[in-house]
Amino acid sequence: MKKNLLRQWQKRGTVLSLHSVLFVALFIMCLPFLWMLSTSFKTSSEVLKFPPTWIPHDFTFENYVELFKAIDFIHPFYNSVIIALVSVILSVIVCSLAAYAFAKFNFKGRDKLFMVLLGTMMVPGVVMQIPTFLLMKALGLINSYTGIILPGIASVGMIFFFRQFLSTISNDYIEAARIDGAGEIRIFWSIILPMMRPALVAQGIFAFTASWNSFMWPLIIATDDRFYTLPLALTQLDGQHASNYGLSMSGAIVVIIPLVILFMFTQKYFLNSMNIGGVKE
Amino acid sequence: MATVELKQVTKEYPNGYKAVHGIDLQIRDGEFMVFVGPSGCAKSTTLRMIAGLEEISGGEIYIGNRMINNLPPKDRGIAMVFQNYALYPHMSVYENMAFGLKVAKLPKAEIDKRVREAAEKLEITELLHKKPKEMSGGQRQRVAVGRAIVRKPDVFLFDEPLSNLDAKLRVSMRIRITQLHKELQAAGQTATMIYVTHDQVEAMTMGDRICILNYGKIMQVDTPLNVYNYPQNKFVAGFIGSPAMNLIQVRVIKTNGGVNLRLADELELTLPPAKAQYLLDYDGKTIWFGIRPEHISLVNADDNTTGSTIHGAVEIVEQMGNESYIHFSLNGVSLVARTAQFGSQTLQQGQDRVAFRFLLEHCHLFDLDTEENIGLK
Amino acid sequence: MKTNLRSLLFFLSPALILLSVFLLIPIGAAVYMSFNKIGVEALIDPQTISFVGITNYTQIIFHDELFRKALLNTVIVLVIAMPLTVALSLSLAVLINSKLTKFSSLFRVGFYLPAISNTIAVALVWKWLLNGDYGLINYLLSLVGINGPQWLTNEHTAIFTIIMLVVWKGIGPNTILYMAALSSVPDSVKEAAEIDGASAWQRFIKITVPMLAPTTTYISIMLLIGYLQLFEEPFMLTGGGPVNSTTSIVMLIYNEAFKYFNFGYASAISMVLFFIIFAVSLIRIKLTKLGS
Ligand SMILES: Nc1ncnc2c1ncn2[C@@H]1O[C@H](COP(=O)(O)OP(=O)(O)OP(=O)(O)O)[C@@H](O)[C@H]1O
Numbered sequence: 001m002k003k004n005l006l007r008q009w010q011k012r013g014t015v016l017s018l019h020s021v022l023f024v025a026l027f028i029m030c031l032p033f034l035w036m037l038s039t040s041f042k043t044s045s046e047v048l049k050f051p052p053t054w055i056p057h058d059f060t061f062e063n064y065v066e067l068f069k070a071i072d073f074i075h076p077f078y079n080s081v082i083i084a085l086v087s088v089i090l091s092v093i094v095c096s097l098a099a100y101a102f103a104k105f106n107f108k109g110r111d112k113l114f115m116v117l118l119g120t121m122m123v124p125g126v127v128m129q130i131p132t133f134l135l136m137k138a139l140g141l142i143n144s145y146t147g148i149i150l151p152g153i154a155s156v157g158m159i160f161f162f163r164q165f166l167s168t169i170s171n172d173y174i175e176a177a178r179i180d181g182a183g184e185i186r187i188f189w190s191i192i193l194p195m196m197r198p199a200l201v202a203q204g205i206f207a208f209t210a211s212w213n214s215f216m217w218p219l220i221i222a223t224d225d226r227f228y229t230l231p232l233a234l235t236q237l238d239g240q241h242a243s244n245y246g247l248s249m250s251g252a253i254v255v256i257i258p259l260v261i262l263f264m265f266t267q268k269y270f271l272n273s274m275n276i277g278g279v280k281e
Numbered sequence: 282m283a284t285v286e287l288k289q290v291t292k293e294y295p296n297g298y299k300a301v302h303g304i305d306l307q308i309r310d311g312e313f314m315v316f317v318g319p320s321g322c323a324k325s326t327t328l329r330m331i332a333g334l335e336e337i338s339g340g341e342i343y344i345g346n347r348m349i350n351n352l353p354p355k356d357r358g359i360a361m362v363f364q365n366y367a368l369y370p371h372m373s374v375y376e377n378m379a380f381g382l383k384v385a386k387l388p389k390a391e392i393d394k395r396v397r398e399a400a401e402k403l404e405i406t407e408l409l410h411k412k413p414k415e416m417s418g419g420q421r422q423r424v425a426v427g428r429a430i431v432r433k434p435d436v437f438l439f440d441e442p443l444s445n446l447d448a449k450l451r452v453s454m455r456i457r458i459t460q461l462h463k464e465l466q467a468a469g470q471t472a473t474m475i476y477v478t479h480d481q482v483e484a485m486t487m488g489d490r491i492c493i494l495n496y497g498k499i500m501q502v503d504t505p506l507n508v509y510n511y512p513q514n515k516f517v518a519g520f521i522g523s524p525a526m527n528l529i530q531v532r533v534i535k536t537n538g539g540v541n542l543r544l545a546d547e548l549e550l551t552l553p554p555a556k557a558q559y560l561l562d563y564d565g566k567t568i569w570f571g572i573r574p575e576h577i578s579l580v581n582a583d584d585n586t587t588g589s590t591i592h593g594a595v596e597i598v599e600q601m602g603n604e605s606y607i608h609f610s611l612n613g614v615s616l617v618a619r620t621a622q623f624g625s626q627t628l629q630q631g632q633d634r635v636a637f638r639f640l641l642e643h644c645h646l647f648d649l650d651t652e653e654n655i656g657l658k
Numbered sequence: 659m660k661t662n663l664r665s666l667l668f669f670l671s672p673a674l675i676l677l678s679v680f681l682l683i684p685i686g687a688a689v690y691m692s693f694n695k696i697g698v699e700a701l702i703d704p705q706t707i708s709f710v711g712i713t714n715y716t717q718i719i720f721h722d723e724l725f726r727k728a729l730l731n732t733v734i735v736l737v738i739a740m741p742l743t744v745a746l747s748l749s750l751a752v753l754i755n756s757k758l759t760k761f762s763s764l765f766r767v768g769f770y771l772p773a774i775s776n777t778i779a780v781a782l783v784w785k786w787l788l789n790g791d792y793g794l795i796n797y798l799l800s801l802v803g804i805n806g807p808q809w810l811t812n813e814h815t816a817i818f819t820i821i822m823l824v825v826w827k828g829i830g831p832n833t834i835l836y837m838a839a840l841s842s843v844p845d846s847v848k849e850a851a852e853i854d855g856a857s858a859w860q861r862f863i864k865i866t867v868p869m870l871a872p873t874t875t876y877i878s879i880m881l882l883i884g885y886l887q888l889f890e891e892p893f894m895l896t897g898g899g900p901v902n903s904t905t906s907i908v909m910l911i912y913n914e915a916f917k918y919f920n921f922g923y924a925s926a927i928s929m930v931l932f933f934i935i936f937a938v939s940l941i942r943i944k945l946t947k948l949g950s
């Protein structure tokens with residue numbers, strides 16, 4: 001009886017310390033976001049108040065209003081959305097087509113070609129960026145959507161992911177469709193693509209995030225602020241409005257929130273997409 | 282006219298493996314032909330060459346009068362049912378069945394009519410809106426057959442369509458497919474069927490004729506009963522029938538009256554004249570002697586009919602309820618007898634000197650080298 | 659069935675063309691450029707490109723102080739941040755996976771937040787939070803009586819601040835990878851060890867950790883490739899300073915190429931970086947093989 005009670009207390013202690021550790025970690029992980037969020041709703045006078053406040057006294061939207069009215073944050077937002085959407089759609093199409101060929105067609109040199117492509121995943125992005133910049137310059141594509149989007153469409157990682165997925169789909173479906181009289185393109189469109197849905201969604205979200213957050217390439221290729229994406233516009237906030245933290249925090253929130261929402265709704269798919277390579281063996 | 286004819290068909294896979302070595306086969310219009318054979322004997326490969334899913338390395342295949350070697354699957358007038366059904370998982374049953382017709386650009390009304398007719402025939406009308414995931418194995422199986430029917434093909438191809446079902450369903454589906462074959466024929470449709478299986482019960486019960494394959498070669502093509510009663514070679518003899526035919530090596534010994542077969546050591550059987558006549562040239566040679574388990578019967582221990590009764594030791598008795606399999610040995614050679622006799626129940630393992638009578642007029646004799654049946658020429 | 663060429667081209671050519679133009683050819687071009695002197699004039703007049711052999715490389719390896727500094731910085735980040743990220747991810751994964759833990763999905767989402775958040779946006783707030791004089795962090799520390807350092811503006815601490823931030827960002831995804839891996843360790847194995855009398859800690863070290871080895875290898879290689887390409891954090895938070903104490907290799911390349919327009923020289927550094935990544939990954943893989 002006594003022993004039982006002791007055990008129970010011991011267990012309670014474990015549970016308590018376990019959760020304290022986790023909540024402290026959670027606080028550290030989320031601290032910047034909480035602070036950002038709180039600051040973005042503060043008046044400029046409250047922002048720098050010392051000691052700092054967590055909950056805004058005078059709750060205000062003025063930072064957001066200014067962000068979109070006074071300084072043009074709408075334009076970069078629009079750019080980011082367009083670029084991310086177009087990138088995702090084109091990427092998913094191009095990569096799923098190629099992955100299908102690599103997974104289900106037999107052709108000479110297929111596996112060697114694929115190994116070469118996989119090998120390039122080790123090459124740091126910056127290696128390609130310099131020649132690509134010069135190429136874009138020569139083509140007159142500096143400061144253009146095309147210049148920002150085009151180099152990122154074909155992704156070896158995505159092709160690899162799709163190929164892995166496709167290799168789990170039985171060839172029987174393809175053969176059944178062939179007997180049903182469907183041509184190669186029809187088979188891909190009506191049979192394969194619908195079956196790839198989870199993979200498409202996962203990689204689509206992944207690509208959207210990557211495009212939305214990409215910084216170095218737009219930084220290199222978009223020198224005119226008409227083509228600025230959100231991250232580039234944010235760096236402007238850092239420079240020009242240095243002391244106006246309310247404004248820059250609301251800017252940061254605007255950049256972060258869409259992905260957080262996307263993440264919340266698509267957690268399952270998103271987590272799937274990063275589960276590649278590891279774990280199973 | 283949906284005859285199917287294979288002329289010297291061969292298959293060599295890209296990796297150099299020769300799977301099919303020159304097959305000649307004629308399948309009649311409306312015939313139900315079963316391909317059977319051990320795993321890896323190229324049943325699927327042959328079927329897939331007929332379907333157009335696998336390239337034909339050599340020889341010719343005709344459907345009707347057309348040489349179809351270079352036609353794509355859709356132009357061959359065939360439909361196929363796959364082992365794992367290959368129902369498109371994102372389509373409803375209706376869409377699955379309609380897909381091929383849609384691809385062929387049939388009018389909507391015609392598609393609808395055909396799908397509903399087929400669904401009725403297979404009793405899957407209530408399932409039409411369901412997705413494959415939501416159905417049992419047997420239902421999926423029927424849908425797969427339905428998808429084949431709606432195409433109104435000249436030739437149906439089945440690749441082990443029942444092997445994923447449990448034993449009971451397998452029996453009922455087996456009957457259903459046989460019925461379907463009869464119905465289609467009665468309705469005046471051509472319904473040549475080629476059916477791949479490794480289950481010999483399916484082969485025996487379903488086929489008009491059976492084609493037995495081994496290592497990419499045809500071993501025998503004939504009606505089920507002929508294959509059972511007159512196996513052309515040792516392979517067919519051993520493959521068809523369950524429990525399998527007893528096959529043992531024996532020495533042929535000519536006696537003044539006829540021919541004896543020497544089993545182990547001193548044991549000898551005397552062949553009836555009808556069989557003995559084939560072995561005149563075999564004196565002193567070793568041959569394969571085959572006898573089906575049902576042609577060995579238990580007799581009273583004091584039965585001493587020389588030449589056909591031998592005493593052996595019982596090893597194991599398998600009780601099937603309606604009959605029993607008695608595994609026994611004759612000086613080290615293991616044999617099986619199959620009997621419905623009540624007396625078998627009292628047999629015990631290790632029991633010695635049990636008398637077995639061999640019904641030698643039913644035995645088969647195979648050449649040691651060619652393994653051909655010596656009595657069939 | 660033999661594949662016909664037309665449909666093969668239909669499926670393959672869009673990706674192959676793009677990959678050739680933006681991946682394979684640029685890699686080749688970078689190799690070529692690294693043996694040349696290519697300045698800003700080359701943008702107008704390609705005639706000004708001159709072949710210089712391995713001069714760029716000898717310059718980088720033997721004479722470039724800044725490269726040495728950047729290499730050192732990058733290596734420091736790698737050597738400290740990688741094990742730290744792995745250890746923290748694994749610990750958190752174990753804690754969240756514990757049967758006693760409630761709200762596990764809250765933690766999962768919360769820990770993941772830094773990973774999906776835009777680095778630039780996050781850098782803005784960190785820069786402020788970590789301000790030595792009026793930042794929130796030092797204020798919070800002062801509440802418990804600690805006198806916080808000048809996080810980003812001190813030559814000796816800045817690099818460690820950067821390390822903290824990359825670890826902070828890297829924990830989430832790897833925690834989730836570890837969680838998935840942990841739940842795929844069969845209970846029966848752990849139970850067998852428990853019956854053999856192993857303590858919880860022994861079970862963890864002797865059974866769980868070795869069974870996670872493939873995941874750990876994968877995570878380390880991914881981290882290593884990522885950390886060696888460190889760019890955004892120093893670019894935003896310190897601009898490489900103070901006194902180049904946080905300049906990373908990629909930052910150096912960026913500056914050489916797009917600030918000073920030494921395209922040839924920058925390409926040479928990028929090739930050196932590639933070799934470093936390649937070599938270190940290889941070593942990491944060899945280590946795994948030795949271990950097993
Ligand atoms: N794509 C291929 N490449 C090389 N060899 C193959 C290929 N497909 C089948 N084979 C080989 O060809 C032989 C015949 O295969 P097939 O699938 O036709 O056998 P099967 O009689 O259908 O066997 P099962 O009863 O197991 O289905 C086998 O030895 C197999 O290993």
Ligand SMILES: [Mg+2]
Nearest residue numbers: 324325326440
């Ligand atoms: Mg087969």
